[in-house]
Amino acid sequence: MTTDTLHQDVQNFREALDACHGDLDPTVFVHFPRGCCGTVSELLAAFLKEQGHGSWPYVCGTRCEEDGRRVTHAWLERDGYIIDITRDQFDRQQPELVTADRSWHDERFPDQEQQEDFGELRSELCDAYARIKKEIEGGSNAT
Template identity: 45%
Template sequence: MKADISYLRELSLQFRNAIIKYGIKKLPISFHEFPMGSCGDASLLLGKYLDEMGLGQFDYVCGELGRQSHAWLEKDGIIVDITADQFDGVTEEVIVTDNNDFHKRFEEDFRHPYIDSFGNGDFVDIELLPAYYKIIGCLDDKYEPV
């Protein structure tokens, strides 16, 4: 079942704003120049949030364009990207679309369900998971997990 794009955009923007509200310098180092260099970790955490909000599991996708890499989420043909504005010419803070013109420029390196990155006892569990709970603590109370 496809998620409502406007609802998905609203949740994604809310999550991005919570990252900034909490304070990027208080988060793991990968967030210190947010959105620059934060795409992988931000996508993993956003995937967890969207899943907890009842939208199901998204794929974590990583691609390369020349010497640059980028990561975002995808599900049912919908791309969700809260860090694309780190690239020249991208003005949207949050991209939620079924039009992948920007993303298809990247040669896909790998994809897997976002959840596969959790539970391995590594950086994601040790550093990112605690950061996730700090970020969601800064969310508006408008939405409740299912």
């Protein structure tokens, strides 16, 4: 695995989601990228493993707002790299999807818990995964 290949695979996955999220479960993806970072991280981890990039553990970050609300966010992290393809739900600016700079995550989500590899993709995500892969392989007209 090279970082160039990793960057390209992550970029392809995000572009596919941008193109097809309207075809996916509306209870999860209706406001993509908002509110679906955990599910997207799980789907992306499965894709990266399939592409030969190995396992990418899931990190859930939390912060408490002044009004007592808990705000959470999820991303993948390993070997000093963060992969976060839904960060733009917070500031609408598309950041680097793969980065070694943890400052944004550490500042906004100071309480972080890393979990191990997801293992097998949950069955309820298999249709979404297949649709995203179809988009990567050639768009909605791919057979």
